[in-house]
Amino acid sequence: MNCPICGGRTRVLGVHHEGLRTNRRRECVECLTRFTTREGIDITSLDPHLRKMFWKRVMV
């Protein structure tokens, strides 16, 4: 993952989990810009059957 400002390398400062999403705090080692990236599954893209299984797991 490169810095959106200068394109330099970034390092991960911390990871925060939010359900199925993972938020990563990052800092650019070149210009010291800090930003957050998010990755995860968009459950609206699952078919209804899988979505039901997903909610079952999350609600427990």
Ligand SMILES: [Zn+2]
């Ligand atoms: Zn940068």
